[in-house]
Amino acid sequence: MRTVLRTAVLAACLSFPGLAAAHEFKSGAIIVDHPASRPTPKTAKIGVGYLAITNAGTEADRLVGGSSEASDRFELHTSEIVDGVARMRPVGGGITIEPGATVALRSGGTHVMLVGLKNPVVAGASFKAELVFENAGAVPVEFKVEPHGATAPISHEGHVMGEAQ
Template sequence: MLKKTLLLAALLLLAVFANAHEYKAGSLLVDHPWSMQLPPNAPSVAAYFTIDNQGASADRLLSVDTPIAGQAQLHQHVQVDGLMKMRQVPSVEVPAGGQVSFSPMGYHVMLLDIKDRSQLVEGQRFALTLHFEKAGALPVQVVVQKQAPEHSH
């Protein structure tokens, strides 16, 4: 009985660590990187996360890269003439003591020229590296989900 209890406790602990989705670089904390499962024949997919700047000075996300795509671009949805349009942006400022959310219909990372579709199915993870002006490179693991998390809308 004690062995079963210890085994169960160990498995629960692993589950907690497997779901821990926070990455830190300097004063920046990146929380829960995620992406939707790639629909059949879709040429691109987006990645989302939250950046929390716990420091006293602003930083800037300059670029992103991943081995599963030929290109990873910073994008933002903007309203133009009453229509939502997606535009590439050169960088994203993360204000001191502030937070920037990469979410559907807001900032997001567009992954283009997908090289490895096998990693874009529910339950898989893929590597993404965020390049900040001050904090430097921050490698994260993006979890692929079938649906957007409730907090992402």
């Protein structure tokens, strides 16, 4: 079933490259699915990166860092709720992806933080980046900037969860 779905998505991408929502990047055993960012206010100095990493190999690998053309630094953060407020802190030691596992970097959990934005991140734009893995090495990817709430039900609002509706 999953294979059928994936095939359908790929076919859709090939037919309508401009409209394709799915995009993925491979290097060795590592598959990076749909690197996405969110628009930022004009004065923002930080942006976010969301993506999913699958390890199709037989040995564990570890995402240890990266870089992007959009920012001075590329950090791995994790969010946690402390006294009802979402706080972030850098991930120490990288993110391990076990063989056969998929790890999603998402709002409200572990995510990429683009620190020191060179320009505002604008919806519809894209930027190049590199993920660095312990075994797979540097994996070039391209982030697409999607409007807030594009990937329901996950949204960037994970960073301000302290605000009640």
